[in-house]
Amino acid sequence: MSDVKIELRNVHKRFGSKVVLDGINLTVDKGSSLVVIGGSGTGKSVMIKCVLGIIRPDSGEILVDGENVLKMDSGAREEVLRKFGMLFQGAALFDSLPVWENVAFGLIQGRKMKRAKARDIAYDKLAKVGLGAEVGPLYPAELSGGMQKRVGLARAIAADPEIIFFDEPTTGLDPIMSDVINELIVDSVKELGATTLSITHDMASARKIADKIAMIYKGKIIWSGTRAEVDASGNDYVDQFIHGRAEGPIQMELLKP
Amino acid sequence: MNFLAIIGRVVLETLGEIGKLSVFTWTTLTHILRPPYFGRLLLQQMMRIGYFSLPVVALTAFFTGGALALQIYYGGSQFNSELIVASIVALGITRELGPVMAGLMVAGRVSAAIAAELGTMRVTEQIDALTTLSTNPYKYLVVPRVLAAVITLPLLVFIADILGVMGGFIVSTQSLEFNAGVYIKNTYDFLKADDVTSGLIKAAVFGFVIAIMGCYHGFNSKGGAQGVGRATTNAVVTASILILATNYVMTSLLFAK
Numbered sequence: 001m002s003d004v005k006i007e008l009r010n011v012h013k014r015f016g017s018k019v020v021l022d023g024i025n026l027t028v029d030k031g032s033s034l035v036v037i038g039g040s041g042t043g044k045s046v047m048i049k050c051v052l053g054i055i056r057p058d059s060g061e062i063l064v065d066g067e068n069v070l071k072m073d074s075g076a077r078e079e080v081l082r083k084f085g086m087l088f089q090g091a092a093l094f095d096s097l098p099v100w101e102n103v104a105f106g107l108i109q110g111r112k113m114k115r116a117k118a119r120d121i122a123y124d125k126l127a128k129v130g131l132g133a134e135v136g137p138l139y140p141a142e143l144s145g146g147m148q149k150r151v152g153l154a155r156a157i158a159a160d161p162e163i164i165f166f167d168e169p170t171t172g173l174d175p176i177m178s179d180v181i182n183e184l185i186v187d188s189v190k191e192l193g194a195t196t197l198s199i200t201h202d203m204a205s206a207r208k209i210a211d212k213i214a215m216i217y218k219g220k221i222i223w224s225g226t227r228a229e230v231d232a233s234g235n236d237y238v239d240q241f242i243h244g245r246a247e248g249p250i251q252m253e254l255l256k257p
Numbered sequence: 258m259n260f261l262a263i264i265g266r267v268v269l270e271t272l273g274e275i276g277k278l279s280v281f282t283w284t285t286l287t288h289i290l291r292p293p294y295f296g297r298l299l300l301q302q303m304m305r306i307g308y309f310s311l312p313v314v315a316l317t318a319f320f321t322g323g324a325l326a327l328q329i330y331y332g333g334s335q336f337n338s339e340l341i342v343a344s345i346v347a348l349g350i351t352r353e354l355g356p357v358m359a360g361l362m363v364a365g366r367v368s369a370a371i372a373a374e375l376g377t378m379r380v381t382e383q384i385d386a387l388t389t390l391s392t393n394p395y396k397y398l399v400v401p402r403v404l405a406a407v408i409t410l411p412l413l414v415f416i417a418d419i420l421g422v423m424g425g426f427i428v429s430t431q432s433l434e435f436n437a438g439v440y441i442k443n444t445y446d447f448l449k450a451d452d453v454t455s456g457l458i459k460a461a462v463f464g465f466v467i468a469i470m471g472c473y474h475g476f477n478s479k480g481g482a483q484g485v486g487r488a489t490t491n492a493v494v495t496a497s498i499l500i501l502a503t504n505y506v507m508t509s510l511l512f513a514k
């Protein structure tokens with residue numbers, strides 16, 4: 001279990017004068033589930049978008065299966081991207097397409113699969129996330145937030161990816177729906193045997209889906225350990241975060257002048 | 258703040274924007290040639306950009322032709338007016354007013370719609386989602402729109418030419434009481450194929466400008482609903498200004514003796 005699937009080495013990214021990632025070092029073991037916790041606006045989404053090639057980091061290395069994806073040409077990079085599935089924070093469903101075509105999109109457009117076959121797989125994946133066939137022809141705008149997240153999850157697992165990223169999978173959902181989504185994530189990951197990297201500020205979710213937990217603060221990973229170790233981390237930042245206290249070493253940006 | 262510093266910053270920002278636009282345009286051009294091609298999307302965009310612009314373009318051309326005939330008659334020579342009105346309407350519409358009026362009307366309609374659609378897709382992460390589903394956003398979103406506009410604008414302008422001349426004809430024969438046969442003969446005698454083709458070449462360039470400005474501002478919009486609104490306005494304003502500027506350049510090139 002100690003094969004490294006993804007590794008970030010000293011990754012930096014700034015927008016203008018604003019430093020967002022300030023030397024991220026992180027490894028995700030093959031077949032394991034790493035959850036990165038951290039406050040809003042600390043660069044969690046930017047970090048995974050760097051791995052996905054949506055944002056280009058300023059410096060550092062990103063290795064997937066031992067290969068530096070930042071040094072690849074676009075063709076090789078697209079090949080590597082096929083290993084990934086991604087559930088976006090706001091689900092990011094294509095609102096011009098019905099639900100089933102959203103789920104089948106990567107198969108039809110990205111992999112040139114026949115529509116009829118992709119459609120069968122899409123309905124199969126929808127069933128896996130607890131959505132019946134009647135949802136298939138609906139449009140994303142007709143669904144509730146929780147259903148949209150489930151469709152997003154079905155889309156992320158449609159092509160049986162080796163690696164899945166979850167960007168705040170439970171944000172904006174009620175506690176029960178959050179737990180449903182967490183269960184679905186755990187189940188579908190187990191079934192695929194996938195490696196996962198999730199980011200969240202929801203500790204209940206982190207405890208449920210993580211093997212390991214890492215904490216990001218001010219563009220750096222300041223702590224990492226197993227799920228069991230998080231309660232006795234001995235790190236004031238982690239303690240403050242997991243207990244949700246206003247007092248502590250983490251001062252909210254808005255309190256500063 | 259220092260006055261020179263403000264000027265300096267505006268100049269730098271403008272240069273930066275031109276650089277970004279050039280890179281965007283170049284990326285689009287390189288993706289037009291490389292497979293895969295999305296034929297179905299191209300047809301869909303041709304319907305949206307071309308077909309649904311027909312009513313506004315037709316009405317604009319018709320009334321412009323009519324008003325032009327009146328102006329030439331009132332403001333110009335009443336002497337030999339049957340010849341002058343017919344010839345200037347024909348040349349004015351095909352060389353200048355047809356392409357420019359159609360270009361501006363379609364810029365208002367289509368640049369705005371494209372910027373709003375792609376801008377929403379950007380801020381809701383749908384464009385990022387395309388990348389994670391092994392689909393290149395330039396090929397899937399930008400290329401079909403640009404090609405559709407370049408193909409359909411000349412067709413629209415051809416129709417605008419016919420309706421513009423017809424507008425002039427109807428006003429001339431009905432309210433100025435010119436002889437219909439003489440008007441048609443004068444139009445035919447004066448109009449050369451070059452007049453029409455120069456207008457159609459302009460139209461293709463305007464189509465490119467309209468779609469690129471819509472896509473560029475949509476792709477680069479940020480910050481939620483307000484950002485999308487700003488992108489939409491900027492797309493229409495920049496497309497309109499660029500149409501007028503390139504029209505001047507093309508007129509001076511195409512008709513230079």
Ligand SMILES: Nc1ncnc2c1ncn2[C@@H]1O[C@H](COP(=O)(O)OP(=O)(O)O)[C@@H](O)[C@H]1O
Nearest residue numbers: 015020038039040041042043044045046047479
């Ligand atoms: N494309 C961008 N351009 C400029 N700033 C950005 C961009 N993307 C993210 N940022 C900034 O980077 C910071 C981190 O954003 P993000 O990774 O989305 O935070 P979160 O940890 O909540 O996911 C924010 O301050 C955000 O404003």
Ligand SMILES: [Mg+2]
Nearest residue numbers: 044045089167
């Ligand atoms: Mg985020």
